[in-house]
Amino acid sequence: MTISTAKPAFAVDKIRREFPALEREFNGKKLVYLDSACTALKSRGVAEAVSRFYETLGACGGKRSTHLLAQAVEAELIRARQAAADFLNAESPNEIVFTSGTTEAVNLVARAFPYDERREVVLTDLEHNAVFLPFYEAARRGEIELKFCRSRDGRIEPDDMVKLVGDKTALVAITHASNVAGGTQGLAEIRKLAHGRGARLFVDDAQFVSSHREDVRTLNADFVAFSAHKIGGPFGLGVLYGREVELNSLRHYKVGGGTVKSVRWDGKGMPEVTYLDAPMRFEAGVANFAAFPGLTEAIRFLRAIPEAPLREHVSSLVRRAAEGLARIPEVKVLGRRDDLSEGSLVSFYPVHKEFSVADFNLFLNHELGDRFVALRAGEHCAHLLHQSLKLDGTVRLSFFAYNTAEEVDLFLDGLKSYAKEACA
Numbered sequence: 570m571t572i573s574t575a576k577p578a579f580a581v582d583k584i585r586r587e588f589p590a591l592e593r594e595f596n597g598k599k600l601v602y603l604d605s606a607c608t609a610l611k612s613r614g615v616a617e618a619v620s621r622f623y624e625t626l627g628a629c630g631g632k633r634s635t636h637l638l639a640q641a642v643e644a645e646l647i648r649a650r651q652a653a654a655d656f657l658n659a660e661s662p663n664e665i666v667f668t669s670g671t672t673e674a675v676n677l678v679a680r681a682f683p684y685d686e687r688r689e690v691v692l693t694d695l696e697h698n699a700v701f702l703p704f705y706e707a708a709r710r711g712e713i714e715l716k717f718c719r720s721r722d723g724r725i726e727p728d729d730m731v732k733l734v735g736d737k738t739a740l741v742a743i744t745h746a747s748n749v750a751g752g753t754q755g756l757a758e759i760r761k762l763a764h765g766r767g768a769r770l771f772v773d774d775a776q777f778v779s780s781h782r783e784d785v786r787t788l789n790a791d792f793v794a795f796s797a798h799k800i801g802g803p804f805g806l807g808v809l810y811g812r813e814v815e816l817n818s819l820r821h822y823k824v825g826g827g828t829v830k831s832v833r834w835d836g837k838g839m840p841e842v843t844y845l846d847a848p849m850r851f852e853a854g855v856a857n858f859a860a861f862p863g864l865t866e867a868i869r870f871l872r873a874i875p876e877a878p879l880r881e882h883v884s885s886l887v888r889r890a891a892e893g894l895a896r897i898p899e900v901k902v903l904g905r906r907d908d909l910s911e912g913s914l915v916s917f918y919p920v921h922k923e924f925s926v927a928d929f930n931l932f933l934n935h936e937l938g939d940r941f942v943a944l945r946a947g948e949h950c951a952h953l954l955h956q957s958l959k960l961d962g963t964v965r966l967s968f969f970a971y972n973t974a975e976e977v978d979l980f981l982d983g984l985k986s987y988a989k990e991a992c993a
């Protein structure tokens with residue numbers, strides 16, 4: 570018997586067929602989508618799951634009304650919570666709080682964290698504004714003090730963190746994968762450092778879980794957040810993972826219907842309110858019910874792709890892009906070449922003053938024949954990093970399971986011809 574040692578081919582064509590946006594034309598041009606870090610395209614299955622909800626259910630869930638229809642809706646919520654818990658390898662669905670996205674998850678933690686004599690929060694300059702600004706505002710309200718750890722070539726060095734984390738640190742908040750610098754952050758040492766000094770660790774997984782499997786038990790962070798839309802799920806839904814004890818130690822963030830266990834009132838004085846435990850305690854108001862089956866389907870879709878080939882596929886695209894960019898003298902790549910491919914994106918900036926990012930963007934949309942390239946240029950809501958690097962903006966290519974080497978090459982050819990013409 571001969572045993573094949575060939576790696577299983579990654580069935581990218583089969584994956585692409587599930588994403589109708591890749592098939593259609595926009596102004597007569599077909600899409601080359603290199604903007605998945607902004608949001609991943611939605612599969613047919615996700616779109617159908619959401620629309621099926623509206624067509625066949627359309628009611629609110631079972632904690633308010635308890636009729637059979639409401640119970641069917643509630644079952645979708647329960648399924649999604651379980652799917653999210655399994656996706657992150659959480660111990661229990663009670664560790665999964667639904668929010669409207671990563672942004673709301675960070676706002677929740679920044680607002681509700683029980684700061685006491687520990688009132689310092691350590692952030693990094695890689696953080697998206699979704700992480701930076703909620704803590705910045707807490708600092709402006711006088712609740713906390715902020716400390717910043719600066720990255721080196723897109724990476725946070727634990728040795729730099731050591732100086733910032735101490736017995737006054739309440740929380741260290743860090744991205745697992747920067748939305749600009751690329752690569753991933755090795756968090757084991759940072760977690761040990763934070764926990765060793767009695768601080769909690771918040772991990773922003775918004776750019777991590779689209780092509781990595783997160784295991785919160787191994788990661789051992791206290792809080793982890795991601796957005797459904799960045800893994801091909803629906804908009805308006807996010808996940809905040811927290812250990813139950815940590816979640817239940819948080820103060821209130823948003824209160825309202827669905828959060829209350831009991832209200833006692835004698836009709837005169839101050840009512841006495843008892844709240845439910847996490848996760849319900851944080852999920853005030855009618856939920857975005859239609860998004861739950863969409864999230865369940867997005868997670869099912871991603872988990873059906875074996876982890877190693879998915880990572881290898883996305884890594885190979887990043888590697889190809891980074892190597893191609895490095896051969897173009899008019900631009901410079903961000904991050905460390907040796908570990909960029911651990912992430913799912915690559916950013917660069919022009920080093921030639923004649924290279925106009927705005928013109929290049931127009932070129933990508935209008936000058937590539939029957940194709941156009943969708944990507945993102947600017948500060949990517951990562952103003953701290955751009956300030957740190959003294960850059961006005963960067964251009965970012967970001968990848969998901971559906972991208973191909975041919976798309977990378979098409980982009981690189983376009984870049985070469987734009988750069989040659991503009992910088993001649």
Ligand SMILES: Cc1ncc(COP(=O)(O)O)c(C=O)c1O
Binds near residue numbers: 699746773798
């Ligand atoms: C690293 C990172 N964190 C947080 C966010 C915020 O995610 P959302 O807008 O889905 O809340 C983003 C979005 O781009 C991101 O890239």
